[in-house]
Amino acid sequence: MKLKKKVTEQKLRGAYYTPDVLARFIVGYFRSNILAGKIKKILEPSCGDGVFLDAINEVCSIKNVDQILCIELEEAEAQKARDKALEKTKVVTGDFIKLYQDKLKDERYDLVIGNPPYIRYQYLDEKQREVQSDILVHNGMKSNKLINAWVCFLVAAVELLNEGGQIGFVIPAELLQVAYAEDLRLFLSNNLEKLVVITFQELVFEDIEQEVVVLMGTKNTTKAKSSATIAIEQLKNLECLKDVNVDDFHFQLIEHTKDKWTKYFVKDVHAPLIEQIKQDDRFVTLGDLAIVNVGITTGNNKYFSVNKQVVEDYELSDIVLPLIGRSSHAHGIYFTDMDWKVNINNHKDAYLISFPNDISYEEYPQKHKRYIELGEHEEENTGYKCRIRDRWYIVPSIWSPDAFLLRRNNTFPKFVLNDINAVSTDTMHRIKFHEGIDRDKVLLSYYNSITFAFTEINGRSYGGGVLEILPGEASKIVLPDLMNFDSQEAKRLLQLIDNAIRNKLNIEQVLDEIDTVVLVSYLGIDKNICHEFRRIWKILMGRRRGRGK
Numbered sequence: 040m041k042l043k044k045k046v047t048e049q050k051l052r053g054a055y056y057t058p059d060v061l062a063r064f065i066v067g068y069f070r071s072n073i074l075a076g077k078i079k080k081i082l083e084p085s086c087g088d089g090v091f092l093d094a095i096n097e098v099c100s101i102k103n104v105d106q107i108l109c110i111e112l113e114e115a116e117a118q119k120a121r122d123k124a125l126e127k128t129k130v131v132t133g134d135f136i137k138l139y140q141d142k143l144k145d146e147r148y149d150l151v152i153g154n155p156p157y158i159r160y161q162y163l164d165e166k167q168r169e170v171q172s173d174i175l176v177h178n179g180m181k182s183n184k185l186i187n188a189w190v191c192f193l194v195a196a197v198e199l200l201n202e203g204g205q206i207g208f209v210i211p212a213e214l215l216q217v218a219y220a221e222d223l224r225l226f227l228s229n230n231l232e233k234l235v236v237i238t239f240q241e242l243v244f245e246d247i248e249q250e251v252v253v254l255m256g257t258k259n260t261t262k263a264k265s266s267a268t269i270a271i272e273q274l275k276n277l278e279c280l281k282d283v284n285v286d287d288f289h290f291q292l293i294e295h296t297k298d299k300w301t302k303y304f305v306k307d308v309h310a311p312l313i314e315q316i317k318q319d320d321r322f323v324t325l326g327d328l329a330i331v332n333v334g335i336t337t338g339n340n341k342y343f344s345v346n347k348q349v350v351e352d353y354e355l356s357d358i359v360l361p362l363i364g365r366s367s368h369a370h371g372i373y374f375t376d377m378d379w380k381v382n383i384n385n386h387k388d389a390y391l392i393s394f395p396n397d398i399s400y401e402e403y404p405q406k407h408k409r410y411i412e413l414g415e416h417e418e419e420n421t422g423y424k425c426r427i428r429d430r431w432y433i434v435p436s437i438w439s440p441d442a443f444l445l446r447r448n449n450t451f452p453k454f455v456l457n458d459i460n461a462v463s464t465d466t467m468h469r470i471k472f473h474e475g476i477d478r479d480k481v482l483l484s485y486y487n488s489i490t491f492a493f494t495e496i497n498g499r500s501y502g503g504g505v506l507e508i509l510p511g512e513a514s515k516i517v518l519p520d521l522m523n524f525d526s527q528e529a530k531r532l533l534q535l536i537d538n539a540i541r542n543k544l545n546i547e548q549v550l551d552e553i554d555t556v557v558l559v560s561y562l563g564i565d566k567n568i569c570h571e572f573r574r575i576w577k578i579l580m581g582r583r584r585g586r587g588k
Contacts, residue, residue, distance in 0.1 A: 056087045057154040057209055058243065061253070062094035064280045065207040068235075068255055069150055072205065076103035078149040082199065083109045084135040084192055085155050089120030096125055108148075110135045112156075136188075139195050140170045147201045154209040155192030157249065163188065174198075180222035187211075190223055193254075197230050200258040206231075212238060212250035214300070215271075216499040218511065221297035228293045231256035234269040235285055236300065240585045241276040250500075255285075269293040271303040273582055302496050304582055305575050312571055313496065316489060316517060321562045326514030328481050329472045331444065333510055334465040335391070337434050338424030340364070342414050344388040344464060353410040359390035360437070361461040366445050369455045371537040372482060374443070376459050391462050396433045437462060440469035441478055444513055448506045450580060451546065452494060452513075454485045468510055477522060483529050484518040486536050486546075487553050488573040489564075493517040495579035504584045519562055532556065547573075 072078045073095075083091050086109035095101060107128040111117035117132040124130055131138070160168065171191040172182035178194050189210050196206055214220050215236070227234065237253040244251065259267075270288035274280065291303065291310065302313060316322055325331060337343040344364050350356055361379050363369055368387060370378050382389040394407065403411075411432050414420055425431040439460040445453045446466055456478055463469060472478055484490065497515050498508035508516075521529070532553055539549045550573070558564040 057090050058277060059090060059093065060277050060280060061209060061243065062090045063098055064283070065152055065209070065253060065255065066091065066094040066098045068207060068285060069152075069205055070099045073099050073101065073104060073150075078205070079103070079105045080148045081107045081150045081152065082148040082196070083107070083153045084139075084151065084196060085153050086111045086117070086120050086130065087154070088116050089123040089130075091152055092120060092123045092125060092128065096123070101125055101127065110138060134167070136167055136170050136174070136191060136195070139174070139199075143199065146199060147204070148199050149201055149204045150206070151196040151200060151204070152207045153196075155189040155196075157211060158188035160186055160188075175222075178226055180226055183219065186219060187213075190220065194223065194226060197227070197256075197258065202258055203260045204258045205256065206258075207253070207255045209243075209251055210254055212252050212500070214252060214254065216299045216301050218509070224300060225295065225297045227254075227256065228267060228269075228295050230259055232259050232267050233257045233290070234267070234293065235288065236269065236271040236303075237280075237283070238271065238273045239276055240273060243277060267293045267295075269300070269303055271300060273304070273585075299496065299499070301499075301579060305578050309571060309575055312568060313492075313575070316493075316568075316572075321520055321564075322489075322517050323520045324514060325470075325481075325485075325516045325518060328476050328518070329441070329470045331510040331513045332440070332469045332471065334443075334446075334463040334467045334469055335434060335437055336424055336465050337391075338422050338428075338431075339414075339419050340464045340466075342419040343392045343434060345390050345392060346386050346388050347383050347390070348386070349410075350390055352406075354404060354406045355390070355392060355410070358393055358395065358407070360393055360439075361459055362389055362391040363443055363455070363457075363461050363463050363467060364388055364391075365466050366448070366453060369443070369445070369453050371541040372454065372486075372533065373456050373458050373537060374461055379459060379461065391434075391437075391464070393434060393437050394430075394432050396430065400430070438469075441472045442470040442482070443467040444470055444508070446507060446509070447501055448508075449584070451491050452506070452508060453540070454482060456482055468508075468513060477526075479526070479529055479533060480521040480524055481518070483524070483533055483536075483553075483557070484521045485516075486550070487519065487558055488550055488569050488576060489558065490516060490518050491550070492572040492576040492579070495576055495583070500583040506580070506583060519557060521557065521561075524557070524561060528556070 069078060081104060092109065104127060107125065109120055109128065109130045110133055111120060111130065112134055114132045117130050121130045163171065174191050174195050175182045175186065178198060180194065193208060193210060200206060214223065233256060235255040242250065268290040270290045272288050302310065344362055350359055363374050368382050379389060414432065420426065420431040439462055440457055442457055443455045443463050444467065446468055472481060493516050494508060495506065497512040498506045501507035535549050535552065539546055554569045558569050559566050
C-alpha cells in the first residue's frame with residue numbers, strides 16, 4: 040500500500056478490530072447450521088488477531104466443520120490468530136485480494152465471516168486496484184475511484200459462497216445510502232435470498248467516527264429472485280444484541296434496484312406508496328424543474344468568506360459579492376437585502392471575495408496584494424483546490440443562482456430563493472430554474488409532507504445525525520406539480536412558511552395547512568396518503584437524529 044504523510048499505519052490497513060460481543064453475535068446467528076453440519080468450510084478474509092476464532096470457540100462446537108481458513112495481511116496479527124487457532128484452522132499471512140486472484144477464486148465456502156478493511160482507493164497500489172476492478176467488473180459492477188476496499192471484499196466473499204452459503208460481515212453504514220454503493224446494493228439483492236441488516240444509534244468502534252452495520256445473508260439457492268427478502272433493524276448499541284432474535288425481525292420483499300436501502304426502515308406497506316407517488320404524473324422531480332449544482336468551491340471558505348471589517352481593512356468592497364454562507368445566514372425562505380444587512384451588522388462572514396482574473400497581479404491595488412500575501416504567509420494557499428490553480432487566490436465558477444438548497448440539515452433542508460444575486464459556498468447547493476418556471480411555485484412545492492419524506496429517502500445520514508443531500512440526490516426529490524396553482528394562494532402559503540421559519544415555529548403546523556390545500560384539495564391526493572408520508576418523514580428523520588444523540 041502507498042504510505043501517505045500524516046496517515047497512521049492502522050488507517051492505511053483499514054484495521055479496526057471487531058468488538059467481542061459483535062463477533063459472538065454474528066457467529067451465534069450461524070450456530071445452528073454449524074452444529075448441524077450444514078457449514079463445512081469457513082473463510083475469514085481479514086482475521087486480524089482472531090476475534091472471530093475466539094467467538095467460534097465460545098459459541099459452538101466445530102466437530103462437523105472440515106476447514107476454517109483465516110487470512111491476515113500483517114504477520115504479527117496473523118501470529119496472534121494462530122495462537123488462538125482451533126482444530127482444522129489454517130491462518131495464512133497475505134493479502135486476501137491477491138490470494139483470491141491467485142488461488143481462491145475457484146474455491147467455495149459455506150460461510151464467510153469477518154470485518155473487511157476500510158481502505159480508500161488512493162491507498163491501494165496499482166496491482167490491488169487492478170484486481171479489485173476485475174472482481175467488480177466480473178460481477179457486473181462498475182469500478183471507480185470512490186470504491187473502498189471493503190466493497191471488493193464483500194463482493195468477492197459473496198462470489199466465493201456455495202449455493203445456500205451464508206455471510207456475516209461488519210461493514211460501513213455507507214452500504215445503505217451512498218451513491219458509490221449503488222451497484223453493490225443491486226448485486227446483493229440479486230445474489231442473496233435473505234438479508235439481515237442491523238444498524239446502531241451509537242458508534243460501535245472506539246476512537247473512530249465510522250458508522251457500521253452488520254450484514255448477514257444467504258446465497259441464492261435458485262435462479263429466481265422474486266422471493267428475496269430484507270430486514271433492517273436499528274438498535275441503540277451493542278448491549279442490545281443480547282436481546283435480539285432475528286426471527287422476530289420484519290422481513291419485506293427486496294427491490295432489485297440500486298435505490299438506497301434507507302427506505303426499508305419504513306414499513307413495507309409504505310414501499311408501494313413511495314413507488315406510486317414516484318410514478319404519479321401529478322408530481323415531478325426537482326431535476327425536471329431546475330439544475331442543481333454544488334455551491335462555489337473556494338478551496339478555503341475561511342479565507343475567501345469575510346466580514347465587513349476585513350472588507351474595510353483591505354478595501355475589498357469592489358471585488359466582493361453578497362454571500363449566504365451557512366444555514367444561520369438564511370433567516371427565511373427568501374434571501375433579501377435586509378437579511379444580508381442583518382448578517383453584516385451581526386459581524387457574520389457575509390461577503391465572498393472574487394479577485395479579478397482579467398488583470399495581472401501587479402495591477403491589483405496594494406491592499407488587495409496585502410490580503411493575498413497574508414494568505415500566503417498563513418499558508419491559506421496550500422490546500423489542494425487552491426494549490427492546483429494557476430493563481431491560487433482566483434476562485435472559479437462564481438455565478439449567482441436563482442435559489443439555494445442547504446447541503447446539511449437537522450430537520451429539513453432550507454430551500455431559499457435568491458432575491459439579491461447573492462452567491463454561496465459549497466455549504467449550499469445552487470439552483471438554476473429552467474426557462475419559464477415560476478420560482479415561487481417551485482419554492483411552495485418543496486414544503487409539504489410528501490416532498491419532505493422524499494428528501495429523507497434520497498438524502499443520507501451524515502455524522503452526528505445530520506441529513507446530507509448532494510446535487511444528484513436533490514435532483515431526484517419528488518415535488519407536486521404546481522405550475523397551474525393559483526398565484527395569489529401560493530404567495531399566501533409562502534408567507535406562512537417564511538413566517539414559521541423566521542420565527543422558528545413548528546414547521547408541522549404549516550405543513551398541515553399546505554398538505555390540505557396543495558396535496559388534498561388541489562392535487563386530489565387522499566389525506567391518508569399525506570398522513571403516511573408525514574410518518575415516513577418522521578420515522579426516517581427520527582432514526583437519523585437518534586444516531587446523533
